[in-house]
Amino acid sequence: MKITIKRDKSVESFEVSEGLTLLAALYEIKEKQDASLTFSSGCRASICGACAVRVNGKEVLACAHKINENDTVEPLQYHPVLRDLKVDKQKAKETLKRASAWLHQPQISVEITPEDEHRTERQSDCILCDSCYSACPVFAVNPDFLGPFALTRAYRYSEDKRESNVKEIIDHIQTNGVWDCTLCGECTAVCPKGIDPKMDITMLRGTSLQHGYSDPNFTAQSFGTPDFGGGFGF
Amino acid sequence: MLDVLVIGSGGAGLSAALAAKEAGASVLVVGKMYPTNSQTAMAQGGMNAALGNVEEDHPSLHIQDTIKSAHGLCNEDMVRHLCADAPKTIEWLEKIGVPFSRLPQSIEVSQSDTNQRSSLLAPHSSLKSIAQRQLGGASAKRACYAQDYTGLKILHTLYDTCLKEGIDFLDEHFLLNLIVPEDTVKGATFLDIRSGEVKQIDAKSVVIATGGYGALYHGYTTNMYGATGDGIAAVMRAGGALSDMEFVQFHPTGLKHSSILMSESARGEGGYLVNTKGERFVDELKPRDEVSRAIFAQIQAGGSVFLDLRHLGEEKLQTLLPQEVALCKLHEKIDPAHALVPIKPVAHYTMGGIDVDEALEVNGIKGCFAAGECSNAKVHGANRLGGNSLLEITAFGRFAGENAYKHSIYASSKPANGEQKEKDIAAIEAIYARPLTHNHYTMQRTLGRLLYEKVGIVRENRTLHQALEMVIAMQVEQKEMGLADKNRTHNQTLVELLEFQNALLIAPAIISAAIARDESRGAHFKKGFEAEDEAFKKHIVLQWKREER
Structure with a gap:
């Protein structure tokens, strides 16, 4: 079976065994054909988030993708490529800090119900694989955008009953945050854990309005933001 | 500092x-x-x-x-x-x-x-x-x-x-050695995986939290690739003590071909374990070590073992075990609602x-x-x-x-001199200088299989001794092992070779402790010594003598 890999300076094709996961195929190449092929991996079980790449233009976890004839593999987008399929995820980590995605003022003298738990159950399944960042077209025009996972995580904490200072979180996601999203849903389409950042961002916009913020792009309900020429284009 | x-x-x-x-x-x-x-x-x-x-x-x-x-x-x-x-x-x-x-x-x-x-x-x-x-x-x-x-x-x-x-975080830095000039730690040396440089970090205290050594059972473990016991190996090299290394917990139900974990909840929800004849052979809810041994005995006798979830029905499986269903489809190409899930016991926790x-x-x-x-x-x-x-x-x-x-x-705030760092730079340079004679990825699989078969669920002194000899031979080979990728930056092969070196350092510690323990206790089960022996109600501690370092 043939797969093609976009590497640092070349595009190369390799013959690999059939029926493998992409991660197993990458290791087969490394062992038998080209030891210099470089990629990231960890758990093999879709939970550590290390091995996300793009296959045929769509983000996947290498350990959870069964290879098909003529698959084309490339590194994640909007991340500096360090070597072959290995990218730099430092900047995405920085966005978590800027979004202040944590409990600011915890209080535990509250009752929490299963319904409260389920409200952000999916959001807290995030494995920080960076697939949603790679799929997000906003990064093409605004590299400072907080991006899907940081906003989803901010939402998860803002909805936590133990947070007694939701405004603090909301204050941190206004600039390059909730209003910069085009609601195109590419993030939702690629999340390996079935998280829906688009919906979370929509919800955060509602909470922002409650805290006195408004859409700086003047039409809060528009699909696209005039800044980058309309959401449908993406 | x-x-x-x-x-x-x-x-x-x-x-x-x-x-x-x-x-x-x-x-x-x-x-x-x-x-x-x-x-x-x-x-x-x-x-x-x-x-x-x-x-x-x-x-x-x-x-x-x-x-x-x-x-x-x-x-x-x-x-x-x-x-x-x-x-x-x-x-x-x-x-x-x-x-x-x-x-x-x-x-x-x-x-x-x-x-x-x-x-x-x-x-x-x-x-x-x-x-x-x-x-x-x-x-x-x-x-x-x-x-x-x-x-x-x-x-x-x-x-x-x-x-x-x-x-503060420093990511992608691989632990090389602890700096222990006398008997007190002064920091550690690391390989900066990105730049390829060796760095020294001075500290008054060190906390090692580097995980277990389950990945030594490569191909036969639920653990991630990187669970190679890097911190344990560093402590060993620095003259610290290791103990109870022979105790490795095996999980009864890893998927047969990928060793991916099928959670215990699959049995908890009513799944059966069946052999090639389709017969149940063990109470599925017994402790992990007992169930693992029962499965291993079937496999040793030439049979196969399967997890049977079919009677639970498609709907119940989707509700109760959606992760397991997806993993079976992906890694074993079968739908557990309609087919038996092939399994084997695999190393899970050290x-x-x-x-x-x-x-x-x-x-x-x-x-x-x-x-x-x-x-x-x-x-x-x-x-x-x-x-x-x-x-x-x-x-x-x-x-x-x-x-x-x-x-x-x-603690003293006087930093250590650069002696350890110089040694580590020289060691890395030596690896780059060696010709490529052995492929460590192949050897890694050999080691995994060797440990699983001879230092696994059921042990025997004869095969433990064989395993020790083989591992020592691999240690000798490894000293000659060069790099297939000579790049200085982002060298994944170098990191994985260093991990393999740690694995080879730890493996004899597991085997020697298993040889020394002539009894069966918990996860350690030895043929010929099937009972607990009061004389072995003690920890086996291994430590290199200072002059050997």
Whole structure:
């Protein structure tokens, strides 16, 4: 079976065994054909988030993708490529800090119900694989955008009953945050854990309005933001 | 000079870092990957704490269960410490925002229950709504959980809290050696995976939280690739002690071809284990070591073993075990609603590790602490109780961080000279200079298979001795082993070769301890010595003599 890999300076094709996961195929190449092929991996079980790449233009976890004839593999987008399929995820980590995605003022003298738990159950399944960042077209025009996972995580904490200072979180996601999203849903389409950042961002916009913020792009309900020429284009 | 250097960024490392920072220390967390990539994320079942939220429970029962599971090999004071700390550790995790699963409001507790628990928990606390479930070997519903993602959600919440507290991280730095000029740690050396440079980090105290050595059983383990015991190997090279290395827990149900874990809940929900003839041959809910041995016996006799979930029906499987269904389809190409799932027992958790005292300080290296799966705090003994590993990494992670800070207050702030760094630079250069004679990826698979077959579920002195000879031969070969990729930056092959070197250093420690233990106890089972022997109710400790270093 043939797969093609976009590497640092070349595009190369390799013959690999059939029926493998992409991660197993990458290791087969490394062992038998080209030891210099470089990629990231960890758990093999879709939970550590290390091995996300793009296959045929769509983000996947290498350990959870069964290879098909003529698959084309490339590194994640909007991340500096360090070597072959290995990218730099430092900047995405920085966005978590800027979004202040944590409990600011915890209080535990509250009752929490299963319904409260389920409200952000999916959001807290995030494995920080960076697939949603790679799929997000906003990064093409605004590299400072907080991006899907940081906003989803901010939402998860803002909805936590133990947070007694939701405004603090909301204050941190206004600039390059909730209003910069085009609601195109590419993030939702690629999340390996079935998280829906688009919906979370929509919800955060509602909470922002409650805290006195408004859409700086003047039409809060528009699909696209005039800044980058309309959401449908993406 | 740093107060506390934390090596390893999984649950234990992050807990240590937060505790040390809280106490007032300057802290740096160094890891070979990104923090949330660690194996903590793979823990599913839960974390034990005798909160008594669902039914009556008490830390003393938790202590009893843990001691029983340890088969006489634990330090009962350490077990008491761990179990007594459990409720307040859960309280801490609750405060930082771990999204635990919750109880329906309808659960009413009697007045007497409330009185009993009032000493542990504040009234009107969200802690009381944390759901708890039954895990194997527990006398009560004691495991707090977050659906099937308990480890993942604890790890990520710890990480978010580290970002909140401004903890500094140095990612993609691979631990080379501890710097121990006399008998006190002064820091460590690392390979900066990005630049390829060797760096020295000076610190007054060090916490090692680098995880277990399950990945030595390459191809036969649920563990991530990187669980190669890097910190354990570094301690060994620095003259520290290791203990109980022979105790490796095997999980009965890894997928046959990929060794991916099929959670115990598959059997808990009513799944059967059947052999080639389609017959059940063991009570599926017995302890892990017994079920693993029963499965292994079938396989040894030339048969195959399957997990049979068909009778549960498609709908129930989708509701109860959606993750398992997806993993079977992906990795075994079968639908468990209609086909048998081929399985084998695989290495899952390593009880042994760095020998530490009751303050978690490494025996043989002052100022160096170890927490989590890499350390042997003597709480798991010969067999770990489910739900105690997440507890250990958080409770003892914090304890190690606090103790490391205390040590740093009085430690000398005179940094070590660059001797270790120079040695390590020379060692890396030597690897680059060697011709490529052996492919370590092939050898890694050979080692995994060798350990599984000869140092696995059922052991025998004859084959253990064979294994030791083979591993020593591999050590000799490895000294000649060069690099197939000579690039200086981002050299994944170099990192994986260094991991393999650690694996080869640790493997003989496991085998020699297994040879020395002529009895069967917990996870260690030896043919010819099938019973527990009072004479072996002790820890086997390994330490290099100083002159051998």
